[in-house]
Amino acid sequence: MKSGFVSIVGRPNAGKSTILNTILGEKVAIVTPKPHTTTSAIIGVFNRDNLQIVFVDTPGIHKPHKAYGELMNKASYSSFLDADVVVLVVDASLPFGTGDNLIVERLPKDKPLIIVFNKIDLARFEQVKALKEKYQTLFKDAILIETSAIRNFNLDEIISEIEKLLPEGPQYYPLDMKTISDEEFIISEIIREKIIMLTKQEIPYSVAVVVRHIENKENKKEVLVDIVTEKDSQKGIIIGKGGKLIKRIRLQSEYDLNKHFRMPVKLEILVRVEENWRDNPKLIKKLGLMK
Known part of the structure; x- marks a missing residue:
């Protein structure tokens, strides 16, 4: 082949x-x-x-x-x-x-x-x-x-x-596989997509999504996620007035994740601040954003 x-x-x-x-x-x-x-x-x-x-x-x-x-x-x-x-x-x-x-x-x-x-x-x-x-x-x-x-x-x-x-070569992956991304990456990417779509200006690019824990229960997943911002003001925007924006992010993310994993996915999202994380290579790697 x-x-x-x-x-x-x-x-x-x-x-x-x-x-x-x-x-x-x-x-x-x-x-x-x-x-x-x-x-x-x-x-x-x-x-x-x-x-x-x-x-x-x-x-x-x-x-x-x-x-x-x-x-x-x-x-x-x-x-x-x-x-x-x-x-x-x-x-x-x-x-x-x-x-x-x-x-x-x-x-x-x-x-x-x-x-x-x-x-x-x-x-x-x-x-x-x-x-x-x-x-x-x-x-x-x-x-x-x-x-x-x-x-x-x-x-x-x-x-x-x-x-x-392409040269003649081996079969690297199973024939029914379409991506090798692990579930942590898929979850963080879907949440990040919602943040990008629901926020404006610099906010989408100042935010990191870190999956802290996944608990696989019978017929469902429960996931703990951190959304990391660079400033307190950005944290406030992500949460939104009365928590409305973070709720939209969570619900839209859960909808897509339910479809992807073909089972209910329950998200618990915490928003925290790590000042200027994008300028700190050690912190970037600590957050698991670059291997």
Whole structure:
């Protein structure tokens, strides 16, 4: 069979996670309209007759302003090392900018490269043409593909091109497995998705979600979770007037978790402050956010 590892990279909010979820037919990575939704590498497994593709969906590469941002970038860059193929996702609705150049400078020269121009349903023809010419000049051997992940357009071509590039290899994971994320990670990501969607400005990016304890009882899960903020003012916003916002976060998270685990999940959420945690690498690792 053909098998191998494929690193999905790109700028924040280019559509990397949407592409992965759509290809797998299952939500393995959270998706929001806001940038920096993915903060850790997420592994998704695609299986077909005599083909296994292990996708590594990485955080969006950006110019970091905090230690946490630097660690996110390192997670993306390190995914190149063991990849058999690199898939660069480009937002076709935006012109080439300094953020794109940051990625271009770090892309490995010794790996097969597929460049996916996503969101073509939102882009002008001239814009897509100019982008493709720019990238073709930079990477003469790259394979260029136009897609719209939200409309499930042309994603099968990504799979076809990856299959051509992968070597013969072993079956790395069971054929019925679509992600290797553990349940702590899944729970924290779903809660974080709700925080991102229900809060504004800097709040979504100043918050960490830490699963403290999971108790598996007969036909249900009980989970203790900490939401960590950088300031008391952020803690107050997360809790909301009369505890209304934290209740919405809990109820919406429980709804999605019930569907994912196919059993009732009861969350107990505590909100606490760790001042400037995003600028403290030791604290970031203590919180379990970067291994």
